[in-house]
Amino acid sequence: MQKQVTAAIAGLGSRGKDVYAPMSRLFPEKLKITAVADPDPSRAMQMREEYRIEEDRCFGSAEEMLEQPRLADVMIIATQDRQHVRQAVRAMERGYDILLEKPVSPELDECREIVRRAEELKRKVVVCHVLRYTPFYQTVKSLLDAGRIGEVVSVMAVENVGYWHQAHSFVRGSWRDSDTTSPMILQKCCHDMDMLLWLTGKTCESVSSYGDTYLFKKEKAPAGAAHRCTGGCRVKEACPFDAEKIYLTDKETGVLEGNCGWPANVLTMHPDGESVRRALEEGPYGRCVYYCDNNVVDHQVVNMNMTDGSTVSFTMCGFTADCSRYAKLMGTKGQIIADMGANTIEVTPFGKDAELIDVSRMAEDFSGHGGGDRGLVSAFLDFVTGEQSEDDTISSVERSLESHYIALAAEESRRNGGAVIRMEQVRK
Incomplete structure (x- = not known):
């Protein structure tokens, strides 16, 4: 019988919280979440309740979690791009094998470093090329x-x-x-x-x-465009990029049409009409596409x-x-x-x-990148337990x-x- 793999997750955004963590329900005999880290305490609290994680294993950052002795067999790193390598190297030093969200890094030196350190520390690192x-x-x-x-x-x-x-x-x-x-x-x-x-x-x-x-870019903004989609834009009806259309009323993505997963769950943890409207009024996702940074x-x-x-x-x-x-x-x-x-x-x-x-x-x-998310996690778990060798498919x-x-x-x-x-x- 295959050993159950325990996992710590660094980063509870749409990948860490909404893709990788639920795999422990899909493969309960293969995966258990035992520790999490995220700067947003509400996300960590939600994970603690949903996955019965001990309070002292919920952290405010990956760095804080990595100060502890090893808390799991593997670490899933789903933080921001430029955090990946330093967190992965520290995790390997702690003894974790790594499932690493892509991209590894935009810096060539960091890309080379993670290969070198994985070889030195004899750790398995699989990149999420689903x-x-x-x-x-x-x-x-x-x-x-x-x-x-x-x-x-x-x-x-x-x-x-x-x-x-x-x-x-x-x-x-x-x-x-x-x-x-x-x-x-x-x-x-x-x-x-x-x-x-x-x-x-x-x-x-x-x-x-x-x-x-x-x-x-601003020079392409049509006359009458407001800086926010909720701020009296005069070209709103004709604009396909209008945030209220995308997040509220669109048949494929709008919460008022029952679409409360991604992308709406990036704006607010529990998307509904009221919370999404508030996010559009106050946050970055309500900005006009012609006046962003x-x-x-x-x-x-x-x-x-x-x-x-x-x-x-x-x-x-x-x-x-x-x-x-x-x-x-x-x-x-x-x-x-x-x-x-x-x-x-x-x-x-x-x-x-x-x-x-x-x-x-x-x-x-075929959910999750055409079934790729499920296939990736299953292959990674088999790889770290020795059930599967490093064949041509494994995205080492x-x-x-x-x-x-x-x-x-x-x-x-x-x-x-x-x-x-x-x-x-x-x-x-």
Whole structure:
């Protein structure tokens, strides 16, 4: 029988509190939460009550928790981007294996440091690159590995961020400023870089990139726009980014339509009409998207030249109706069109009829990154207990950092007018 893994969680935001902690209910025989840390005492109190955590194991910060002797087998680090490495290193020194929210760090030196320290301390560190664990991309990977389209020569991939998600997370929200968090191409898209490398089994030789903040800046504000969506804006009705629409009345995201999870639960712990309205009036999520302090891009393209001469193009864009991913993989014997939004994979060998695979029939639960959150945590628990070896799927920190190197190279290229960046220089 597999040993139950105990876990301490640092950071009780939408990932720590609402994704990782509930996995202990999904896998009660495999996972138990025994300690938590967050600067918001109400979040720690909620966790204490829901998961029966002892009061002296609830802390006001990860640093305070890490002053204690080891409180669990593993630590789940779901704090802000620039806190990850120093907290992870201290946790490894305390004896924890680590499930580390992405990105590892926007600093190359810190990325290299965590690999070195994990090797020295012989700790297991898995990065939350959840796309590897989805039924959708597991199926694409199996098709490629089986040689269904021969050798992959070119890939075209798109991440549709979604207009409201861009506004929520990257204009009004916590990841709007790369100087305090991470560049957009790293924070949002290291998922994609990791997934593309894993699917193709290839190594990147060089990168070039273009992108900018096209819309979300004050010079683009329409005449009559107020600085807050709750402050008498004269263009409110025509604005798709209106905060009251997104958080209150939208059919997909509004609390008045019964959507009380993410993103509304970022504004207030117990979302309802009254609490969300108050948050919009008083907090950052009620600001006009044209008058925020954001600096991350709202669109970016990345070109990757691989060491075998094949190529990958990737587009991230915040101006899309849906939040989904799409890829066309073109090989020497056929093509694959993978539409994660539709949950379909179309395989067309040259000269033969297309085969349409409906991935929705392959699993019952596609919540949480298309089922990737559940798959990630299950694989991590099996990995730390020895039930699963470190195979090609496990997103160990050594593997995961290649995606970071590409993303950081892309950001350097973007800032320098699309200059070609050699990956050998970045890795060194």
